[in-house]
Amino acid sequence: MESSSSPRCEQFRHGNRLPIALENDSLDAYIAEKRAGRPSMLKPTPTPTREMVNLDGVWRFGLDSRLNDQPWKARLDTPLEAAVPASYNDLFTDAEIRDHVGWVYYQREVRVPRGWSGERILLRFDAATHAARVYVDRALVGEHVGGYTPFDIDITDNVAAGGAFRLTVAVSGDLSNETIPPGKIEVGLTGKRTQVYFHDFYNYAGLARSVWLYSVPETRVEDVTVVTTFTGATGVVDYRVVLVGDAEVRVRLRDASGAVVAEGSGAEGSLEISDVVLWKPGAPYLYELEVEALVADVVVDSYPVSVGVRTVEVRGHEFLINGEPFYFTGYGKHEDTAVRGKGHDNAYMVHDFQLMEWSGANSFRTSHYPYAEDVLDFADRHGIVVIDETAAVGLNMGVVGGLSGTPPFPTFSEQYAGAATHAAHAQHIRELIGRDKNHPSVVMWCIANEPASNEDGAREYFEPLVKLARELDPTRPLTYSLVMFATFQNDQIIDLFDVVSMNRYYGWYINAGDLTTAEMYLQGDIQGWIDRTGKPIMMTEYGADTMPGLHSVWDQVWTEEYQVDFLEMYHRVFDRFPQFVGEQVWNFSDFATTNGLHRVGGNKKGIFTRDRRPKSAAFALRRRWRGLNGRKPGAEF
Structure with missing residues (x-):
């Protein structure tokens, strides 16, 4: 010892x-931070000195456009009620609620246990997407920006043990160039405000994770x-x-x-x-x-x-856990289910982990935001490896330019990802690492998904963030997921990171239906990254949209057979490279996206449907992955 x-x-x-x-002279400042919605480092848990009350349930709910000014000052004048935890968008049949831009209000009454006298009393929000203002009775007691990380607010001076109070939470799902992820709001000819965002999943909003009242000693x-x-x-x-x-x-x-x-x-x-x-x-x-x-x-x-x-280590082109080479098999996932949206659901969590185990997956990436901490606790207990990702998705104006990759204006500019975006990104990294640093399942931080790392300004934007992440946690490797426009010839930041994580869609967005040509492109792409970096290489996204039940004897896109053939082609290429350390298919299950014309009922790249029924590819992956057991194909056992 x-x-x-x-x-x-x-x-x-x-x-x-x-x-x-924190001595007495700094305690007042600390409490002021807490009341302002300072992120909590520790997840609340009941102990002999701490108690908790869960506030999940059905809350009164209303849109700012349908409520009086300052609606928190009285009982909400609304007939609506919303479930917590859940995104609010799919709960109602009213299209105005689903597509609302602006603030929504949740409200309920809360009683403080009478035994909490002399304790500090706090509210804990596991997440409020994407910003929150919290009111106790008529008083604003705290605020937070960032939709996927927790915050707590000290309300000791506003409540009394044994007493009751009215809790009102205003939540905004709005995205701008000052948020992570970024977006913009457009006003149409009718005056309607519309949220525009540059990521390919639905912008669910609300109180999607649990809310707690808890006590701690002074x-x-x-x-x-x-x-x-x-x-x-x-x-x-x-x-x-x-x-x-x-x-x-x-x-x-x-x-x-x-x-x-x-x-x-x-x-x-x-x-x-x-x-x-x-x-x-x-x-x-x-x-x-x-x-x-x-x-x-x-x-x-x-x-x-x-x-x-x-232990976790990168050595040469190997990714080592406990000093032994590890080969990632698994998925990019989403917190996404019907009706709940991004609402955390323990039943789905358990079933998803069962399906991952059934398929032979040993890992997943929290694409494209931190998941509920309950998910990481579960991964810790069940030995599933996690790549933990920030909500920095959509930092790429090239996506707006389509497959040309030509941005309408520079991504790293005050028009889009400027100083305010950078500050929000840095704060998100602080909160992510502060929350998840002790989870053994978390083996790598992914600080962005598909950024414009090929554009000028990328290095100036990312170098300070990499420095920050390494200062906060020098023990885990860092990565980011590479967009197809960022090649081994033009990427400007890969030397700052430890692992090359590629998102590639040869055979789908490029060479759709032509897997022979796609295989040649993929082979050359991976070889180029190996020659340039000497780092471990893995695929964090590869997949093809697939309509369950659609079949063909030819290489016809959208069929279940094409999805299987697509994945098998990628696996042939992966197996040719000893420098390759992992494969995470996009996506675990079908998920909701924007209302764009190219998405019929959402993104269909799932190996499972949105209600978790397996497609043919699920059985093909099971045959491959269950034989690998965390080892590189061809490695000595």
């Missing part, structure tokens, strides 16, 4: 945003960071604890049976585990780090953190 500071703990000194303890654990490694049979857990108030720190590490295997004291240090059991893809093992804050030897707060001991 080792409880003093170690050289490994030096990595904790990168990117610190808070001191180890003196408490505010943040915990763990980093793990091992040498031989000895595991090491480096930890760092941030406190609010003045207290001592005690930590105990328990194994899966609850037995203490290491313990220590102090706000940072290292714990050693004899005969460590590693967290492995497909064979997860979790320890629990119990962190306690003590005043005069009395425990005033405790918080548990799940710990998976594992």
Whole structure:
């Protein structure tokens, strides 16, 4: 056991945003940040010193255009009710609600448990897409911008233990060049405002994840960071604890049976585990780090953190987990189901993981935004590897230019992705890493999907973001998903990153129906990236729209046979390159998109339908992936 500071703990000194303890003179400033919607580092959980009330259910609901001015000052004058968690867009038959641009209002009454006197009382929103203003009775108590990361608001001074209050939440789904993802609002000839966005999935909005009321002690654990490694049979857990108030720190590490295997004291240090059991893809093992804050030897707060001991490394063209080469098989996914939109649903989560396991998938990417933290907790427990992605999708004016890739104006300009966009992107990276840094399932950060990395200005935009991400977490590799317009000849930022992640659609958007020519293009493309970078290469998107039940004996696009042949062609090419480290098909399931003419009922590239019925490709992938077991095809077993 080792409880003093170690050289490994030096990595904790990168990117610190808070001191180890917040003394009284800084507590007021901290509370002010909290009331402004400061992101919470720790997911609320019930402990002997903390309690929670879930606020999910059916809330009163109304559009700003149908409510009085300042509607939060009274009971909402509306006949509508909306489910939480769920996107609001598909709940109603009213088209005006589905396509609303502007603010919507949710409201309900909340009672504070009478035993919470003397505690700090907070509201927690697991997500509000894309911006929120929160009111307790008539008072604005906090705001947050960013639709896929959590925030909490300290309302202690606004409520009383045992009392009730009216909670009103205004949510905006609007996108602009000051948001991540970006977009713009156009006003038509009729005066109607329309949201335009540059990503290919529906812009669902609302309270899509859970809402909580919770209590914490005045003196408490505010943040915990763990980093793990091992040498031989000895595991090491480096930890760092941030406190609010003045207290001592005690930590105990328990194994899966609850037995203490290491313990220590102090706000940072290292714990050693004899005969460590590693967290492995497909064979997860979790320890629990119990962190306690003590005043005069009395425990005033405790918080548990799940710990998976594992390492991640890029070495040459290999991606290593626990020092062993790992080959990604899996999907790009979406949080998308009928009626719920992006609303988190535990039943779908469990079933999706079952389908991934059935198909032989060992990983997925959180395209194109951070998923609910419950999903990552589930991945931790079930040994599924995650590439965790920010909501920075649509940073590419070339998409507007169609297949020519010619933008109407530069992407990296004040017209589109300028200083405000960059600031929002940086904040999103801070919140993503702050939330997900302790999940063993998360092995890589993806800080953007299909940006215009081939355009001038890309390096100036991304280099500071890469620096920030590495300061916040120096332990995980970084990547971004490459758009087809960004080639090995014109990309300007690949040297800043660790893994080449390619999104490619030869045989669909290019050479549709001609898989022979598409195979030649794909082969040359991958070879070019290998020759240029010497880095690990993986495919983070490849796929073909497929209408279930459509069949043909020819290479006819949209048929189930073509989807199978398309994937098999890509796999033949992948298997020719020892530098190739993974394949994630686009997409796990069909999903909702914009109302554009080229999307009939949404994007149909799913291996499963939107209601999770398998297409023929699901069985083909199962045959391939279940034989790989996380190893590169042809690798020695």
